[in-house]
Amino acid sequence: xxxxxxxxxxxxxxxxxxxxxxxxxxxxxxxxxxARQPGFLxxxxxxxxxxxxxxxxxxxxxxxxxxxxxxxxxxxxxxxKGGWYRDYSLKxxxxxxxxxxxxxxxxx
Numbered sequence: 001x002x003x004x005x006x007x008x009x010x011x012x013x014x015x016x017x018x019x020x021x022x023x024x025x026x027x028x029x030x031x032x033x034x035a036r037q038p039g040f041l042x043x044x045x046x047x048x049x050x051x052x053x054x055x056x057x058x059x060x061x062x063x064x065x066x067x068x069x070x071x072x073x074x075x076x077x078x079x080x081k082g083g084w085y086r087d088y089s090l091k092x093x094x095x096x097x098x099x100x101x102x103x104x105x106x107x108x
Contacts, residue, residue, distance in 0.1 A: 008058045011091040016050040019083035026076050039063020
């Protein structure tokens with residue numbers, strides 16, 4: 001994601017459920033599928049024990065709705081509710097500005 005660009009962030013926080021069978025493969029598939037979805041910009045994932053946070057960035061709210069309704073993604077959502085997650089929350093936020101720093105790049 002480039003600096004200073006407006007976009008939308010989907011913040012998905014969850015607690016792992018008891019039955020995680022097939023979860024890792026589906027999670028990897030969802031990252032690959034989302035990356036091919038029109039309007040997708042980037043994704044970040046943080047794991048803290050049983051809690052995790054995934055933030056995906058999108059060009060528009062329409063792109064987010066299209067991703068939510070993607071047939072394969074809907075299957076993953078159902079499996080999440082069926083045991084992969086004990087709980088989750090989802091927030092959508094508009095990013096009006098962004099900045100970054102990378103020490104491996106030459107700075108002026």
